[in-house]
Amino acid sequence: MSIKSRLLKRLDAEIAAATGSTQPAVLKVQKALLLGRHGQMALAREQLTALHLQSFQYPHPELGAWLHFAEGLMSYYTDFSSAAKEKISHARVIASGAGLKSLDALCSAWLAQLAYVRHELGAMLSHAQACDQVASAQDHAARYRLCTVMGLAFNFAAQQEAAKLWYAKARAHAQADGDDASISALMYNMAEMRASQLRREAVWSDANGQGQGLLLGADSIKNYDAAVGGSVKPDLTPVLRAQILVVEGEYAQALALYEAHLPQTVSAGLARLSGSLLADMAWCRVHLGQTERALLQAQEAELESHEHCDVDDRAISHSRLAQVYRALGHGSQAARHAEQAQALWRDFSADQQQWAQALQGLALRPV
Numbered sequence: 001m002s003i004k005s006r007l008l009k010r011l012d013a014e015i016a017a018a019t020g021s022t023q024p025a026v027l028k029v030q031k032a033l034l035l036g037r038h039g040q041m042a043l044a045r046e047q048l049t050a051l052h053l054q055s056f057q058y059p060h061p062e063l064g065a066w067l068h069f070a071e072g073l074m075s076y077y078t079d080f081s082s083a084a085k086e087k088i089s090h091a092r093v094i095a096s097g098a099g100l101k102s103l104d105a106l107c108s109a110w111l112a113q114l115a116y117v118r119h120e121l122g123a124m125l126s127h128a129q130a131c132d133q134v135a136s137a138q139d140h141a142a143r144y145r146l147c148t149v150m151g152l153a154f155n156f157a158a159q160q161e162a163a164k165l166w167y168a169k170a171r172a173h174a175q176a177d178g179d180d181a182s183i184s185a186l187m188y189n190m191a192e193m194r195a196s197q198l199r200r201e202a203v204w205s206d207a208n209g210q211g212q213g214l215l216l217g218a219d220s221i222k223n224y225d226a227a228v229g230g231s232v233k234p235d236l237t238p239v240l241r242a243q244i245l246v247v248e249g250e251y252a253q254a255l256a257l258y259e260a261h262l263p264q265t266v267s268a269g270l271a272r273l274s275g276s277l278l279a280d281m282a283w284c285r286v287h288l289g290q291t292e293r294a295l296l297q298a299q300e301a302e303l304e305s306h307e308h309c310d311v312d313d314r315a316i317s318h319s320r321l322a323q324v325y326r327a328l329g330h331g332s333q334a335a336r337h338a339e340q341a342q343a344l345w346r347d348f349s350a351d352q353q354q355w356a357q358a359l360q361g362l363a364l365r366p367v
Contacts, residue, residue: 006178105135
């Protein structure tokens with residue numbers, strides 16, 4: 001699939017015009033990362049390997065910093081590896097020491113992203129503030145990442161209006177940079193946060209919800225990715241669509257999508273979410289009359305429950321399993337999971353309040 005990206009065209013033009021040995025190589029690192037973000041991971045790896053060889057032969061702090069940063073992102077995009085933090089932190093140290101402010105800011109923004117994923121509020125805010133202090137208004141990649149992280153944080157804290165402001169700025173920076181891959185990622189993140197809210201409401205009320213607007217959003221992501229030339233994690237959007245279909249009560253469609261795409265999603269580094277999604281599959285089988293398989297899938301979901309999963313996903317897992325076991329006539333298991341779910345929902349509410357308080361006193365503003 002060919003990539004139709006304004007950013008790729010600009011990088012190609014800048015590479016052709018660059019002089020010396022270091023600057024073309026730095027731009028080629030950026031191009032390799034963009035290829036990876038459009039799903040061409042093998043080609044990205046091939047190009048980065050060649051650039052590592054050049055760095056060994058002709059070492060330079062700027063190229064070294066960019067390569068460390070690139071390897072961090074490759075770890076993240078490949079399997080969400082914890083090695084990403086170490087590599088990007090090292091890149092930031094080199095960038096800061098060499099006075100590479102744009103890369104310094106970009107590293108800080110990504111460290112904020114990684115801290116958000118790990119649910120480390122203090123570290124996320126610290127890295128976000130560090131990025132804001134170093135990044136100029138024209139450092140679109142860093143500002144995009146910063147605004148996205150802050151949008152997600154406000155979303156998690158149930159501060160939807162503030163989240164919208166940050167998301168709008170993130171989109172503006174991605175558009176200014178011609179970065180279609182970032183626009184796609186933003187579309188996905190916004191849809192995923194709305195879907196998470198819909199799933200929470202569904203298990204709280206034991207009823208089907210209305211996710212038609214979100215289904216259109218998921219389809220828009222798929223169509224956008226096809227138009228611009230692919231995405232780094234193409235299986236995520238079908239899995240998102242499956243979650244929405246479960247809430248809508250379209251169990252056969254949801255189950256088919258889970259069966260087709262969940263194995264790849266889990267193997268790509270999202271095993272911590274498998275308990276929640278397997279519980280969804282069990283719920284689908286209950287409604288499709290597949291009672292024996294529903295019970296087996298529920299038991300599998302229990303075994304796959306991951307302690308490092310976010311508290312709301314664990315709460316959804318237990319809430320969904322309570323529904324499954326109740327429908328299958330296993331009252332004691334249903335009561336046990338319902339009790340665990342209630343405790344986790346209390347933890348989730350406390351987390352939201354903590355995040356809301358921390359964000360309320362923050363001096364950061366979307367720029």
